[in-house]
Amino acid sequence: MDTNKVIxxxxxxxxxxxxxxKKLIHDGYRVRDVYSPFAIHxxxxxxxxxxxxxTVAAFIFAMTGITLALTLQSYVSFFDWQINIGGKPFLHxxxxxxxxxxxxxxxxxxxxxxxxxYVNKMVWGKNADIxxxxxxxxxxxxxVDVIPNKxxxxxxxxxxxxxxxIEIREKEFED
Numbered sequence: 001m002d003t004n005k006v007i008x009x010x011x012x013x014x015x016x017x018x019x020x021x022k023k024l025i026h027d028g029y030r031v032r033d034v035y036s037p038f039a040i041h042x043x044x045x046x047x048x049x050x051x052x053x054x055t056v057a058a059f060i061f062a063m064t065g066i067t068l069a070l071t072l073q074s075y076v077s078f079f080d081w082q083i084n085i086g087g088k089p090f091l092h093x094x095x096x097x098x099x100x101x102x103x104x105x106x107x108x109x110x111x112x113x114x115x116x117x118y119v120n121k122m123v124w125g126k127n128a129d130i131x132x133x134x135x136x137x138x139x140x141x142x143x144v145d146v147i148p149n150k151x152x153x154x155x156x157x158x159x160x161x162x163x164x165x166i167e168i169r170e171k172e173f174e175d
Contacts, residue, residue, distance in 0.1 A: 004173045005146040006032055007153065009160035010132065010139055014040045016164035017140040022046050023163060024144060029156065032143040035135045057115050058108050065107030069100040131171065146170075 011017040018040055024031050025046060034043055077083075078091045088095070116122075135141050144156060157168050 006143040006171050006173070007146055007151075007156055007160070008132065008167075008169045008171055009142045009144070009163075009165040010134070010167040010169070011142070011163075011165055012139060013164060014038075014140055017142055018043055018046070020160060020163035020165070021142055023159065024142070027159070029151070030145040030147065032145050035131055035141040035143070037136060037138060037140075040140075054112070054115070058112055061108040061111030062104045064111070065104035066100055068107070069103035070096060073099060129173070143171075 009017075009020060011020065014036065017034060017036070021031055021034055021043060025048075031047060034040065034047065073096045074091060082090050084090075130136065131143060132139065132141050142160075144160075145151075146153065153170075160168050
């Protein structure tokens with residue numbers, strides 16, 4: 001973003017913030033983000049946020065786990081350490097199913113946790129920049145970018161109030 005100044009509209013009701021966000025985008029304002037203590041269904045479509053690619057990442061991690069499990073078990077039981085157990089063949093795939101399933105779940109879980117930390121830039125020692133502490137409890141905040149010499153702050157404030165904002169503030173982000 002080329003601007004560091006935003007106008008915050010603070011709401012008590014998720015329906016009001018949904019309507020306000022819809023109206024702001026319809027009127028041509030640039031909504032930076034909507035902060036809420038829980039998911040507001042449909043707000044991502046209103047804001048034009050694309051669908052997440054987490055399912056693709058989960059599939060890749062699961063396939064990695066399956067490949068590792070089958071490779072390790074096949075190598076150990078057929079090539080490295082052949083043991084005749086109850087007359088079963090050395091390469092008996094049905095006996096590999098439980099371990100393969102468990103390792104695919106383990107790789108998916110660890111991979112998704114790593115993806116979560118990477119995508120959200122959560123590194124050790126970095127503090128989160130919470131836009132308003134009350135948003136973690138019971139309030140909803142819409143942040144609208146202020147474009148210099150283009151955004152009419154009085155008009156924007158009036159629009160936010162008309163849609164049910166209980167408080168309107170300005171905030172500047174530090175680089």
